[in-house]
Amino acid sequence: GVGLISYPLYLWHWPLLSFARILDGATPSRTVRIAAVVASFVLAYLTYIGLENPLRYGTWWGKWFRANQHPCGYRWKIGALCGLMAVVGFVGYNAYVRDGLAWRAGVRAVEELRKQLNVVDAQNDACRKALPQFSTVEHCALFDGSRPITVALLGDSHSNHSYSGLAQYFGEKNEILVNLGTGGQPPFFDLLSDNKAAPLESSRAKADRMNQALNWALAMASIHSVILTSRGPSYMTGKGFGAGATGEQNIDSFLQFQQRPELTNYRDAYEAALRATLTQLVASGKEIIFIEDVPELGFVPAECIASRSYIPSWSPLAITAKTPCALPRKDFDARNAQYHATVAKVMQDFPSVKVFKAWEAFCDKDWCWAMKDEQLLYRDDDHLSLAGSHFQARAFAAWRGGV
Secondary structure, eight states: OTTTTHHHHHHHHHHHHHHHHHHHTSOOOHHHHHHHHHHHHHHHHHHIIIIIHHHHHOOGGGGGGOTTTOTTTTHHHHHHHHHHHHHHHHHHHHHHHTTSOGGGHHHHHHHHHHHTTOOOOSOOHHHHHHOGGGTTOSEEEESOTTSOOOEEEEESHHHHHHHHHHHHHHHHTTOOEEEEEOTTOOSOTTEEEEETTSOHHHHHHHHHHHHHHHHHHHHOTTOOEEEEEOOOHHHHHSOOSOOGGGOGGGOOEEEEETTOTTOOSHHHHHHHHHHHHHHHHHHTTOEEEEEEOOOOOSSOGGGGSOOOTTSOTTSTTOOOOOSSOEEEHHHHHHHHHHHHHHHHHHHTTOTTSEEEETHHHHBOSSEEESEETTEESBSSSSSBOHHHHHHHHHHHHHHHHTO
């Protein structure tokens, strides 16, 4: 039976699965994929008995046109199929040259939101050419390599997502900002931070690259400001925040301050490394800014986009936008209590260090928002989108104006 309907099954299953993926913007759920395959079998059978058989054997409505009963023979079928193919081709080409159809504005709006989920990392060749010694650094970004660098942004992937907005802010002040970041590596001296399953050699290599970046920033006379930014709670707990599509449940990392390996508690190691790093940076006389990190969402911002408008809301296959597109403030406070307390404790001993609480721009008394003014501020569960980077930078500019 499957063999008889195999060709229409082949023709049906792929567009259904592809269309579902296009509308979801990612691999559809198992339920949707199973539904698409079941629908493919049903449609394939209907196509077989209602279209393929009549065309091939003259059954049903095609019987009158069988070759031995009508002078036109099968020529009408060939003509009809060619005509239909031409119509389909015209419709497709017409949609292409018009760059879509105006009545699909809702689809366009969803696509614009989805573009915010696919931000390219802020790294470029200009940085690697200007600073070849950092050619192995994961995130190296510099808009203008022809002028002296005046501000260094150091950290993990969160320094990378902060770069675009801050680079524009400092550029407007005729400053040159460079970003040197390594994923999963806080901007502290001699701190090992990695997945527990990672080889120790690679963890040490990451720490060495951060040491190199910190020492370089201290030694460069043109650099008057050093900004430190990274995730916080995940380093202190060794665990991510969120489940399901975020992938955070798979995080199982460790933290070890090489100067004090006896500190097996990650919070203690983080605090000691932060103190040791600030001691060296403050002694340089440069302006030191510590960014207290933006909220981790615990969900993926794609959940805030209702992409299956073709399925009725009452259907179990329907996807409605997450409302509100935000994390409850109480959950944020619980997750960050240890992190905020540790930073506040350390900063009491370093009054010259300026602390920018980036999270305050994203949170009110009830929610920490992933979307504002119809713009997604995040591209995943803990990284900012391009819009979010500039949103954070505007908050930074307002804060810095009062510092």
